[in-house]
Amino acid sequence: MIAEKALLGTFLKHNYLLKDTTLKPEQLEEIRHQKLLKIMLQLARKGKPVDVVTLSTAPELEQLGGISYINELASFADAEKIEEYEELVLEAWKEREKNNILTRAIQEGWEIGKVITSLDAINESKMDDHASITDILADMYEAPWRPEEKKRGVPTGIVQLDRTTNGFQDGEVTVIAAxxxxxxxxxxxxxxxxAGWQGHLPIIFSLEMPSRSITDRLIASTGRFNRMKMRNLYKGLTDEQKKMWPTIxxxxxxxxxxxxxxxxxxxMEMRAKTRKMVHSFPGKKPVIFIDYLTLIRPANSYGGSAHLQVxxxxKSLKAMAKEFNCPVITLAQLNRSVEQRADKRPVMSDIRESGSVEQDADLIIFLYREKYYNKETDDDTLELIIAKNRNGPVGTVRVKYNEHTGEIIDDYGQRAV
Structure with missing residues (x-):
């Protein structure tokens, strides 16, 4: 089975994925694949590398296909599709189990209740979201007599925004639209x-802007350099700025x-990359940033329906936030309808294909600058309009924005750095 080969090959080349899998060796179809996965899991649990060398010491190596077969498996590896491979293997196992149960039921004359119970057990094979109400209540029993610490999320570096939202929370999706x-x-x-300066692991998926441009913006906003100077640093920076350069x-x-x-x-690709980063930086909580929502490629085309794609x-963004138990912040474009109104401050309906976004997001923040529409004004205020806040108040937070350096300055006068 190709999916089993791809699964084992991916584990072989990307050992860290073995720690996450919920598949059991007996859920694979081929006997030698079952044995290989069992050996891989044993090596991973002992903290040993899983590669051609360690697998070559397996006592039944020739029965498993030998070194040539292990090398063949490695050629199927694709870490970004690991969830797809696991799903294919699991579904194939469920189908086999279902057929086995129905065959036994006919041969042994099972009652219909036993058949249904047995089939249900197969479908529940990968459920790991169970919680007993007894356990939950036991944890809550002392709550009325125990001062509850407010759950502080990932700080934004903007005082008033942190007060309003309490930072970005684990498992929640924030949409920043403009x-x-x-x-x-x-x-x-x-x-x-x-987020990074506070010890978290910021992961940026920049679907439009190359990484070098993001880096230029990071440096310019941190060093208060005009972005035009980043095009030719040798000529653009003053001697004083060059002295600051190593520090910045x-x-x-x-x-x-x-x-x-x-x-x-x-x-799916973002999840695979995030998982790899989480394993590469143990102990650091990921914070996922995506620029921007409608540039994400959907798994299905839905006949070109933008609404169904969004x-x-x-919904996938929300599932990812819950899976990694981390904040997901995605940027979104607004449609042109905002330009037709006298008051150009955005509203929910201005988000492209807004229905599902409005429903699934925990926090929605619109950006508005008067200077964007009135070039004559010297007002450098950027309004962060909190239009939806599932766990707190809505309202407007004002910061200073330097469009030449990209620096965001708290309206309280605090610098971003």
Whole structure:
């Protein structure tokens, strides 16, 4: 079975995935694949590498296909499709088990109740979301007499925004929406820096802008450099700025930001990359940033229906936030309808294909700058309009925005850095 080969080959080349799998060796169809997975899991649990060398010491190596077969398995590896392979293997196992049960039921004359119970047991084989009400109540029993600590999320570096939202919470999706060139990417970069400086692991999926451009913006906003100077640093920077350069580079490096700039990435690919980063930086909580929502490639085309595509993506983002128990912050474009109104501050219906996004997001923040529409004004205020806050109040937070450097400055006068 090709899916089993791809699964084992991926485990062989990407050992960290063995720690996450819920598949059991007996759920594979081929006997030698069952034995190989069992050996792989045993090696992984002992903290040993799983590779051609360690597998070559297996006592039944020739029965497992020998070194040539193990090398063949490695050629099927694709870490970004691991969930797809696991699902295919699991579904094939369920189908085999179902047929076995029905065959036995006919041969042994089972009652219909026993047949239904046995089939249900197969479908529940991968359920890991069970919680007993007794356990939950036992944990809550002392709650009325125990001061509850407010759950502080990932700080934003903006005092009033933190007060309103209590930071970005684990398992929640935040949508930051605005018209093009309003400052979305600079806000995202500000938030990613803050998360990194607070010890989290910011992971940016930049579906439109290359990683070098993101890095330029990181440096410019941190060092207060005009972005035009980043085009030719040798000529652009003053002697004083060149003296600051090593400090600024070090400060940006401290964020530990990870950037993936492939175009048209799917949620499945993002999950695979996030999982790899989580294993590469043990102990660090990921914070996922996506620029931007409608550039994510859906798993299905839905006959070209943008509404159904965005619905799938929106629900997948929520599932990813819950799976990694981390905040997911995605940028989104607004449609042109906002331009037709006298008051151009955005509302929910301005989000492209807004229905599912409005429903699935825990926090929705619109960006608005008066200077965007009135070039004559010297007002550098950027409004962060909290239009939806599932766990708190809505309202407007104001910051200063330098469109030349990309720097976000708290309205209280605090610098981002």
């Amino acid at each position: 018209r093009p060139s309003m400052g979305k990417t600079d806000v995202m970069i500000h938030l990613a820096k803050q 580079i070090g400060r940006v490096a401290d964020t530990n930001i990870q950037i993936f700039d492939g175009a048209g990435q799917t949620i 619905t799938e993506i929106s």
